[in-house]
Amino acid sequence: MRARRAEASSTLRHNPDFVDLSLRNARDSIPTMIESSRPRGLARNAANYGDRDFALYLRRSFAKSIGYSQAMLDRPVVGIVDTGSDYNNCHRTVPELIEAVKRGVLAAGGLPLAFPTVSLCEPSLFPTSMHYRNLAALDTEAMLTAQPMDAAVLVGGCDKTVPAQLMAAASADIPCVQLVTGPMLATSFQGERLSACTDCRRYWAQYRAGRVSRERINQIEGRLATTAGTCGVMGTASTMACVTEALGMMPPGTASIPAVHADRLRAAEAAGALAMQLIAAPIRPSEIITEHSVENALRVLLALGGSTNALIHLTAIAGRRGIRIGLARLNDLSDSTPVLVDLKPTGEGYMEDFHAAGGMPALLWELRDLLHHDARDVTWATVGERLVQPDFVDRRYIRARAEPVSPVGGLVALFGSLAPRGAILKRSAATAGLFETEARAVVFDGLEDLAARIDDPALDVTERDVLVLKNAGPLTPAGMPEAGYLPIPAKLARAGVKDMIRISDCRMSGTAFGTIVLHVAPEAAAGGPLALIETGDRIRLSVADRRIDLLVAEDELARRRSRWRPPAQPARGWDRIVAEQVLQADEGCDLAVLRGG
Ligand code: FES
Numbered sequence: 093m094r095a096r097r098a099e100a101s102s103t104l105r106h107n108p109d110f111v112d113l114s115l116r117n118a119r120d121s122i123p124t125m126i127e128s129s130r131p132r133g134l135a136r137n138a139a140n141y142g143d144r145d146f147a148l149y150l151r152r153s154f155a156k157s158i159g160y161s162q163a164m165l166d167r168p169v170v171g172i173v174d175t176g177s178d179y180n181n182c183h184r185t186v187p188e189l190i191e192a193v194k195r196g197v198l199a200a201g202g203l204p205l206a207f208p209t210v211s212l213c214e215p216s217l218f219p220t221s222m223h224y225r226n227l228a229a230l231d232t233e234a235m236l237t238a239q240p241m242d243a244a245v246l247v248g249g250c251d252k253t254v255p256a257q258l259m260a261a262a263s264a265d266i267p268c269v270q271l272v273t274g275p276m277l278a279t280s281f282q283g284e285r286l287s288a289c290t291d292c293r294r295y296w297a298q299y300r301a302g303r304v305s306r307e308r309i310n311q312i313e314g315r316l317a318t319t320a321g322t323c324g325v326m327g328t329a330s331t332m333a334c335v336t337e338a339l340g341m342m343p344p345g346t347a348s349i350p351a352v353h354a355d356r357l358r359a360a361e362a363a364g365a366l367a368m369q370l371i372a373a374p375i376r377p378s379e380i381i382t383e384h385s386v387e388n389a390l391r392v393l394l395a396l397g398g399s400t401n402a403l404i405h406l407t408a409i410a411g412r413r414g415i416r417i418g419l420a421r422l423n424d425l426s427d428s429t430p431v432l433v434d435l436k437p438t439g440e441g442y443m444e445d446f447h448a449a450g451g452m453p454a455l456l457w458e459l460r461d462l463l464h465h466d467a468r469d470v471t472w473a474t475v476g477e478r479l480v481q482p483d484f485v486d487r488r489y490i491r492a493r494a495e496p497v498s499p500v501g502g503l504v505a506l507f508g509s510l511a512p513r514g515a516i517l518k519r520s521a522a523t524a525g526l527f528e529t530e531a532r533a534v535v536f537d538g539l540e541d542l543a544a545r546i547d548d549p550a551l552d553v554t555e556r557d558v559l560v561l562k563n564a565g566p567l568t569p570a571g572m573p574e575a576g577y578l579p580i581p582a583k584l585a586r587a588g589v590k591d592m593i594r595i596s597d598c599r600m601s602g603t604a605f606g607t608i609v610l611h612v613a614p615e616a617a618a619g620g621p622l623a624l625i626e627t628g629d630r631i632r633l634s635v636a637d638r639r640i641d642l643l644v645a646e647d648e649l650a651r652r653r654s655r656w657r658p659p660a661q662p663a664r665g666w667d668r669i670v671a672e673q674v675l676q677a678d679e680g681c682d683l684a685v686l687r688g689g
Contacts, residue, residue, distance in 0.1 A: 171241035196364025223571030249273030255405035267370035276321030287324030321351025327602035331398035340469030394501030399602025408680030426501030449486035565615025
């Protein structure tokens with residue numbers, strides 16, 4: 093088995109033309125599967141009728157109504173998770189990707205069977221897509237384990253879809269290959285390039301500040317997302333794609349292929365072929381998602397200057413395998429990992445530039461001395477085996493170690509009396525001049541309060557204050573929205589203020605930027621210290637000391653705590669399950685009942 097795995101790993105290792113080779117090896121591998129005595133293909137997971145032979149007889153009878161020949165029904169089965177949806181623009185290409193995956197499976201001698209799961213599109217969901225990430229994970233895990241399949245290809249792309257699929261794969265622990273839809277292309281428009289969604293936020297901030305007209309903002313609305321695919325910057329979707337490749341759950345070199353590039357379809361075909369290899373020589377997510385691979389993924393997240401959301405998702409994925417990501421360890425890794433990738437929201441490039449610059453193989457090469465070389469991927473190759481010095485790297489987008497964007501990682505965890513279990517600051521997207529600050533808090537009790545008062549000309553606020561939003565964490569009906577990028581109060585924005593310290597128990601988009609402290613844990617709705625803060629309190633931020641402190645006397649906090657009441661529970665349904673089960677940000681916001689060992 094090990095020899096066959098080693099053979100399989102050679103299909104992708106050191107070879108950019110991974111498609112043809114993976115198909116060849118997949119065909120070589122089929123006999124091993126057929127020789128196995130264990131139930132395979134449609135004979136797996138017989139329904140419980142109390143008579144297994146009858147259950148399979150019934151299944152075969154109904155399967156024949158689909159129109160497949162007996163020879164096809166006897167083949168090993170690759171399930172394909174279909175997240176195509178008319179609501180999900182980022183997944184517009186899923187139908188053609190699934191056709192390509194099927195091509196790869198069929199050519200390798202398997203039977204591809206696609207099935208739908210929950211599809212999550214970031215801007216299309218109320219209250220947030222995050223509120224439904226665990227529902228998608230639960231749905232996907234259930235279908236991966238309940239239906240008969242020998243391996244699966246997970247087709248996703250938008251922010252929460254890939255994390256949900258990897259959480260499901262980690263728990264179901266059947267051989268899986270992650271395929272992403274890929275990033276959209278940037279658009280040239282009147283002398284500049286635009287793409288979702290850093291440019292959306294940049295232009296909206298200028299519109300709020302009165303520097304862009306209503307006519308202009310409407311014109312730009314139609315130029316921000318002009319092709320299929322996920323957001324074109326190093327936002328959450330792109331970060332998760334790169335992190336997934338570093339984790340080993342995705343074929344090497346495929347994270348950043350643009351959605352509309354023909355290579356994306358070839359990658360899909362190869363993913364189908366690779367799934368067939370995984371049937372012949374099973375490699376389970378539990379063998380790929382290990383402490384070492386998770387640390388490699390964290391290194392990549394930091395070197396990307398990637399999305400803060402990816403930390404929550406990676407924590408949840410690792411948590412499914414009983415692996416804990418400690419925030420103190422994150423700080424150790426961050427202090428020894430340079431930011432090497434120069435893309436928006438912190439730099440100037442887009443994902444297509446990163447891909448053309450060399451993509452993940454080039455980045456991994458730069459990080460080679462910081463990685464665990466024994467971690468394995470879906471091809472059974474180790475990181476050490478995958479590392480190859482690239483022929484070409486565009487240093488505008490992937491820096492050399494000697495000339496990093498920043499000598500330390502993009503994220504830093506803060507602890508202190510305001511966040512006993514931690515909070516996150518994306519220092520690579522923040523204003524260094526604000527890193528050592530003591531200031532007055534201007535507090536908003538929730539999203540409605542924020543919306544009602546932030547632009548009120550009478551709001552008592554200056555650029556030296558700290559804006560605080562509470563009651564927007566994972567336990568709240570708000571669903572931990574990407575509202576941590578609190579808008580600069582209109583009167584300050586019009587006066588030219590571009591950044592202020594902002595603190596909350598919610599998240600921010602991976603495409604956002606600013607001195608923004610997020611994921612405060614415990615959140616206000618759980619009775620954390622954030623619940624007790626009031627306008628006028630003093631807050632001290634010290635990035636150097638990794639501290640975020642509320643400077644209020646203990647007896648005063650005790651008085652406020654005696655008055656605090658937890659929020660009312662939702663009456664029923666998914667909202668109720670979330671309110672009863674969701675974990676805090678430092679545990680990945682998974683449902684407690686779904687975590688692993
Ligand atoms: Fe889907 Fe940005 S909205 S990736």
